[in-house]
Amino acid sequence: MSRIGKMPIAIPAGVEVKVVGPKVSVKGPLGKMDWPLEEGLGAVVENGQLLVNRLSEDRNVRALHGLARAELSNIVLGVSKGYERSLEITGVGYKVALQGRTMSFNVGYINPVLFQIPAGIEVKVDKQTLINVKGFDKRLVGQVAANLRAIKPPDVYKQKGVRFMGEVLRKKEGKTGK
Template structure:
């Protein structure tokens, strides 16, 4: 059995977990999330805990066992605490600002880059150089942060660009001329 898949998930107060026909919905103070469970995986709610079980020892179902349990745990944590990812902008004249449901980035291109913020995600800009991405869905928060970073990835030579907060870059030396 999967060590992660075997562990029951405790349901904190204020969170509702419902299972209907392979669809698990988690409702909490920050919102509602849904996840469709693959066939062969069973989810049950008993005594204030969520228990994930599997029907057979097939390789694919064994792999999904731990995945489903981890996803459900992330959903419960997301509707109670939420997830957050911070990005830093480094470079002379590089800045960001939020206008409605879009993020405007001035990162060295001729025109500012417009990034549309998907629903369910909140983006905040502090001091024009720190971008904070918040939401209840861990996957969505991570993907939006990765998409923003991909607009101008950090340069290893000049150390300019958009990077995750706390990300350490190794600075490379340029060419040495004679």
């Protein structure tokens, strides 16, 4: 039995979980998300906990048992507390501006790079160099943060670019001329 899959998921106050056939719907103060269960997996809500169980011992079902439990746990946590990623921009003249649902990056290219913020994501910019990405979907928050970092990945020689807060870069030594 999967060690992750058999662990119960505690449902916090204010979160409503419904299991309708092969679909689990989770509704909380921050939003609503659905997760389709694979064939051979089931979910039960009892005693304020969500349990994911296997209906068969097929190899594919066993492989997806822990994954389904982890995804449902992330959804329950996301609709109750939410997820957050922070990025910082380093470099002379590098900055970002927020205009409605569009971000404008000035990061050393000829023209500013425009980025559309997807629905369900909230972005806050502080001091033109700090970006805070918030949302209730862990996958979407991580993907948006990765897309923002990909606009100008940090340079290993000059340490300039967009990086995750607290990301440690190993600085490479440049050419040594004689």
